[in-house]
Amino acid sequence: MTEPPIGPLVVLEKKWPNNLAPVAVDIGGSFTKIVYWRPPYAPTLPEYVVRDFKDSFFSASAPLKPDPSLAVDISEGSLRFLKFPSSRNVEFIDFIRDTKLHHAWGENKMKTICATGGGAYKYKELAEERLGTVFTQKDEMKCLVKGLNFCLNHVDREAFHYNFEEDKEEFLSVDQIKSTETNSPFPYLLVNIGSGISILKVEGENKFERVSGSSLGGGTFWGLAKALTDIKNFDEVRELSQSGDNRNVDLLVGDIYGGDYSTLGLKAELIASSFGKIAVKREDAPPSDYNKADVIKSLLFMISNNIGQIAYLNAQTCGVEKIIFTGGFLQDNSYVWSRLSYAVQFWSVGKMKATFVQHNSYLGSLGALFSGQNDKGTKEKTK
Numbered sequence: 374m375t376e377p378p379i380g381p382l383v384v385l386e387k388k389w390p391n392n393l394a395p396v397a398v399d400i401g402g403s404f405t406k407i408v409y410w411r412p413p414y415a416p417t418l419p420e421y422v423v424r425d426f427k428d429s430f431f432s433a434s435a436p437l438k439p440d441p442s443l444a445v446d447i448s449e450g451s452l453r454f455l456k457f458p459s460s461r462n463v464e465f466i467d468f469i470r471d472t473k474l475h476h477a478w479g480e481n482k483m484k485t486i487c488a489t490g491g492g493a494y495k496y497k498e499l500a501e502e503r504l505g506t507v508f509t510q511k512d513e514m515k516c517l518v519k520g521l522n523f524c525l526n527h528v529d530r531e532a533f534h535y536n537f538e539e540d541k542e543e544f545l546s547v548d549q550i551k552s553t554e555t556n557s558p559f560p561y562l563l564v565n566i567g568s569g570i571s572i573l574k575v576e577g578e579n580k581f582e583r584v585s586g587s588s589l590g591g592g593t594f595w596g597l598a599k600a601l602t603d604i605k606n607f608d609e610v611r612e613l614s615q616s617g618d619n620r621n622v623d624l625l626v627g628d629i630y631g632g633d634y635s636t637l638g639l640k641a642e643l644i645a646s647s648f649g650k651i652a653v654k655r656e657d658a659p660p661s662d663y664n665k666a667d668v669i670k671s672l673l674f675m676i677s678n679n680i681g682q683i684a685y686l687n688a689q690t691c692g693v694e695k696i697i698f699t700g701g702f703l704q705d706n707s708y709v710w711s712r713l714s715y716a717v718q719f720w721s722v723g724k725m726k727a728t729f730v731q732h733n734s735y736l737g738s739l740g741a742l743f744s745g746q747n748d749k750g751t752k753e754k755t756k
């Protein structure tokens with residue numbers, strides 16, 4: 374930031390409880406996600422300050438329902454969301470310091486900021502030293518569930534299904550996400566695709582267990598994409614996945630059988646082996662007669678199909694039919710929504726449906742923001 378820091382700007386009229394800053398961070402392996410609450414009387418942060426990191430926000434005009442369990446009526450202001458890549462990780466601390474978000478829009482520093490994700494441990498000392506505010510560590514899984522439940526219960530059109538035949542979202546109201554048997558969103562399987570994958574069975578507001586995980590997550594996709602192509606920008610993924618043709622690198626059932634494998638019901642166009650066509654190429658063939666769009670598309674298929682299959686198997690083991698996918702890998706990535714929806718339908722033979730949420734990168738930080746309201750800033754125990 375080259376321009377002078379801003380604030381203190383306004384005197385806080387309605388105190389955020391427990392001397393807690395209305396800002397929380399989720400410091401993951403790939404990104405630091407910041408959520409802050411801006412009351413109606415506070416000015417917006419200048420554009421030059423948020424330009425690089427701005428993602429999205431629930432504005433006051435968004436259908437954000439008041440939550441009586443929260444001490445502050447957040448429907449009066451707005452929740453703002455920012456994202457810092459881990460390569461610029463320490464900048465988020467200076468960002469909070471320079472914008473004085475930890476002052477809760479007033480003169481004085483708040484005692485504590487809630488932080489979750491691995492970096493809440495890794496950067497605790499540094500953040501406290503630079504901010505002069507206690508970094509209260511919150512368990513990542515608890516925050517994730519809390520943030521997701523908040524969204525499911527309070528934000529209409531936050532959750533959606535993806536119609537992969539017509540390539541469009543089908544948004545759900547808060548009532549539509551509820552199961553008829555339980556009149557609540559529970560039970561559901563939560564598959565969080567960040568750098569790696571965590572899979573949780575969620576049965577109530579605070580009732581969940583981590584049932585599985587996988588190291589083949591969003592970081593794997595992005596790492597392999599970078600290793601196999603010259604791609605540098607994630608936006609290119611979205612472009613290339615539109616134009617690529619995975620059949621140039623994947624070995625299909627039809628390539629092996631010459632058509633359908635009818636007795637097993639495997640159609641000719643089904644992928645038999647991801648990247649298998651490269652594996653069986655003649656030794657004397659030129660090294661790159663497939664293009665990067667094909668490679669990216671095949672990688673997306675491979676990772677998404679694998680996640681969809683693992684999700685389905687875990688849902689089946691847990692006896693749960695609703696699968697909610699979250700995490701940064703899904704952010705604005707309709708291609709992945711489509712693949713996961715297809716995979717879940719394929720493996721469950723139409724019995725299960727994939728659900729997504731709009732603020733999927735920010736559930737951990739949202740949960741951290743809310744979870745600090747009822748405690749005194751103590752370190753939280755993990756399960």
Ligand SMILES: Nc1ncnc2c1ncn2[C@@H]1O[C@H](COP(=O)(O)OP(=O)(O)O)[C@@H](O)[C@H]1O
Binds near residue numbers: 566569591702
């Ligand atoms: N602009 C981007 N740059 C890099 N990765 C991105 C980007 N947008 C989405 N992703 C995907 O998001 C994943 C990280 O998701 P996130 O939930 O933030 O993980 P973590 O909590 O581990 O930091 C990356 O591994 C990548 O697949």
Ligand SMILES: CC(C)(COP(=O)(O)O)[C@@H](O)C(=O)NCCC(=O)O
Binds near residue numbers: 566570585586588
């Ligand atoms: C360690 C993690 C909880 C960290 O979360 P992330 O930053 O990836 O969102 C996650 O990457 C994970 O659960 N990995 C899979 C570990 C396993 O094989 O179970």
